[in-house]
Amino acid sequence: NVIHMMLNLSGDALYKRGYRKLCNSTPIKENLAAAIVLNSKWTGESPIVDPMCGSGTLLIEAAMISCDKAPGLNRLKWGFQFWKKHNNNLWQDIYQTAKKRFQIGLKKCHKNYFIGYDYDSEIIKKAKINAFNAGLSTIIQFFIKNLNNLKNIYNKKEIGIILSNPPYGQRKEAENQLVGLYVQLGIVLKKYFENWQLSILSSSNFLLNFLQMQSYQKYILKNGTLNCIQKNYQIFLNNPISENNEYQNRIRKNFKKLKKWTIQEKIECFRLYNADLPNYNIIVDVYKKWIVVQEYKAPKIINCKKAHQRLCNAIYYTKEILSIDINNIILKIRKKNKNNTQYQKLFNKSNFIQIKEYHAKFLVNLTDYLDTGLFLETRLIRKLIGIISKGKDFLNLFSYTGTATVYAGLGEAKSTTSIDMSNTYIQWSMKNMLINNLTSTKHNFIQANCLDWIKKTNKKFDLIFINPPTFSNSKKMNKSFELTRDYLNVIQDLKTILRVNGNIIFSSSKHNFQINLDALNKIKLSAKNITKKTQSKDYMNNSKLYHSWIIKHTR
Template identity: 45%
Template sequence: MKRFYAAVPKGLEYLLVDELKELGAQEVREGLAVVHFQADLTTAYRICLWSRLGSRVVMVINELEFEDADDLYYQVKDIHWPSLFNSLRGFMVDFHGTNREIRNSQFGALKVKDAVVDCFMEECGQRPGITKKDPEIRIDAVLKGNKLSLGLNFAGAPLHQRGYRTERGQAPLRENLAAAMLIRSGWAKDTSLPLVDPFCGSGTLLIEAAMMAADKAPGLLREHWGFHAWLGHDEALWQQMHAEASLRANRGLNACTTPLAGRDLDGQVLTLAKHNAKRAGVRHLIEFEQGDALEARPIGDQPGFVVTNPPYGERLGNLSGLIGLYSELGQSFKRHWGDWRLSLLCSEEMLFNALRMRADKEYRLFNSNLEVKLCNYAIKGRSEEELAKAAPAPLGGEEFANRLRKNLKLRKRWLKKQDIDCYRLYDADLPDYNVAVDRYQDWIVVQEYAPPKSVDEAKAKARLVDVMGQIPMVLEVDPARIILKTRQRQKGKNQYEKRNTRSVDLVANEYGAKFKVNLTEYLDTGLFLDHRLARQMIQQNSKGKSFLNLFAYTGSASVHAALGGAKSTTTVDMSNTYLGWAEDNFELNGLKGRQHQFVQADCLQWLERCNQQYDFIFIDPPTFSNSKRMQASFDVQRDHLVLMRNLKRLLRPGGTILFSNNKRNFKMDLEGMAELGLSAKNISDQTLSEDFARNKQIHNAWLVSHV
């Protein structure tokens, strides 16, 4: 018996344990994304041929404890590698993990590689081949703490690479995940039952099902295995096992009568599916048809299973556009697939909610690095009379839709007098629909405010589905042009970093100024719409003045000042990303020259060091910040007098500070301001335009000057 471990995608460990036991493995125990076991050579070969769930199989050579990198090198070198593989065989090292001594996996791989090479040089006087391209031997090194496990990759290429899929669709489903879906759905318990995949793509799920139903080993098509270059390999035993598996497959392929059917709208992808099925030897078992998933219907003489991986996520379509699809899917399943079982894989909770179906079972899985969920549903059968009476479930959120229609009507009148093309249409007007809806030209951005803990999470999700369903109808906008974001407190670098999503860039127009906005890649778009009137005020009062913009974000206030005739502008922000954006905005408006300065700095520290004076200062600090990039925390309520003391030093006699912040119920310390020799006038009402007038707390604004 030899020791092995099999890597497996997270979430499939327990399934792999059962599979390995059925294949004859002993002492089986699971870990995170790995299962350890013992097996003789016959069983190890069988696992390579028949495992539908594993990613790779590694035969353990040795486990070492070492003190430092040199100790690691010598212990690896002491292993008699020439007894494991021939020096002429090309090899490489896959190193996983780090510790205090091995801080880089590439360094760890280099140490192991050097030790193996030097062992061959001393024992055989010949340097072994080293290659990263199709190596015949892969040494697997896994580091945990100061313990290193060394093994030979017994399978070679990942087991999910069966050999039948040479071309892939847009979002390929890994073969072992497809097999797991079939097992988790319950279909694998009786592979004679009908199976339909209405979003079959390149056919992976149906091909895996056909191989299960026909008793065909998933490894039969593979020609190259890691154990072929291992000196302990028994070719005669392997050929015997391969021949037995081939015989079983031939019998199964001839005897299989399981109804299997797949649909896809994309004819090119469907052609790939047919080619893949042909290479897998199961083309005759699967009926492929081009068509809409909503028009798919049951097959066979008895209820079976719908197991599918519909489109989801940013890669395959806008979330808003998919909500309608999933809503219609739910209606179709309930109407046409009575007594069938449904298993659906998706990463978006909102899309599951759009089905309006209650799952019997839920499983957390991973499609590559993307966390997904597989939900199983039992579809209730209904009589013809019940179906005739059943009407499609009405879309919820009518109250929200009515309010949105009312706001739209009011905005149309107001917009006739405004020189803008970006504005707010709805801002949590109704407590049950806690979102903001902004129009950016012909795009809609929906910002979901995180619901309080007192609100039932399921209800909040259902209402958001209603919101996303009503917006396209009320605003007459393409669902693909609706972008959903969730607002929550951003920490550290998160507020500056891009989100992993598609890019939608526009040029917004505002009172003669142009601004680059990005609707998708950041939490905010680059333009705070609620500060629109404050920026207009800056433009109207900047002529001939030196202007300072602190916590400047993308420099929109500086642009307005420059367009208003400011003799100089200084734009200060801590983020290089936003400062670069500010420079782009200046260029967009044809503003050039040395009089426009951009400074990357912690604004609070910069204030303490600055010795220049300005006529007009705009400052819009965060409500609170404890960023690692700042020396100390900042609280606008607690620290606004300290801030004003520093600003006073920079303010020329007769100058003005426009101070704004977003803290709810902010209270200006007027007595403290008077002691500083400053006066402050609340102008919040003057800076709230009609589209933000309802939300008095969105920001407050003050004009500050010398007494």
């Protein structure tokens, strides 16, 4: 048998220096901060600036190193102090020597070399208290400042280092919500801190790419359970923003044209830009005070570096022209859709915002999924459903988040039935109904395979809305669904549950999709194309994107 005997030398963990009584929600440990300072190759003889300083840990650790302050000098208790043979006189000699070294080092320290900025005034208060507790308040300065307003206060001859641990999407914000922050940081540093060094910690290489800089050194570190990387850069001017004005001119033009219209129509969400220019293959949607930028992955023939630079420029100029907060920009990258990947969860932040569309209210989630919970291109279809649903039994198939059902409810439908395979979307639909005060028992929600359900039900409906997927091979389905192959069979099944004077609104976002009218006539149905009538002003230049028909029984 083996017995392990251990002695507690420290008491509390050694990384706890004793000065940090207050901190933000995602602080780094003090020993990690010290490692970051040492890895940055900062010599102590040049300014050190943290543009997102939080509770000040990086600057405090840097100042402690510069002032020759022992890391545990602030600690009041040590584990060894409780040993029976602890030599307190020896310990006091060691402690007093360390204290004197700190006092000497503090006098030699440059008083204007440690500067921290943060946009949050409460966090700055905490940073100042922490610096005071560490005995460093005379040499560290903290200021309330947004990254947009960051400037270099030193003369050109004084070259220093930017040291930072910005958010990287693992705790509070989602990764796709932080792209604008990194783009802005890269642009500001190149503009005002040319020839300075930059050392930055992140767990996301994806976000670091948006700095648009080439690192010369990197270190692998652990921040708690997170695998992180620290990269060192030399900051060069290197044309931080493009001088080509085509994108910003188009954004200004579109925004001017649409802004007045959205106010008049009481619309808070709209499409601002839809790959209008060949060099900028992106989509820009406005959600109240938020911007969602969707990039279509560039084909292999396109220079990836150039495409990435254009994306960064687009993000920067969209923010500038619309005066959007840097944290209110969401980036989503669209690839060729396989297996309904647009419905898969990307993040798990559950950050919902409430928006208005005409007289309806909806909850949208801008970060967690590729789609937001609201298809903007079907806006006028929803409005039409609200107008013609009064007194009718309404069926919403592939109901998604139930936005069409909300309009039917507000339009005083006799009853509504919403069907979707996803429990997540059924629950989302119920929340959308709730915020519109549509809580009656006449509104039904069913989690089921729509295609199986319409074959089995005995119910009849006056108005049916169906916007089927282009393709689906979900495990919850008996067989795959392909729109162009299967749509006629689906319509034929819908015919059996459609009342004599009823209407089917059939919509599709498949490129150049058309209904075979002759085939419809053979099953005694007729269709009227209402695509142009249901095109909203922000989609006028994209007539091939969305198609709609009203289908009726042939008399």
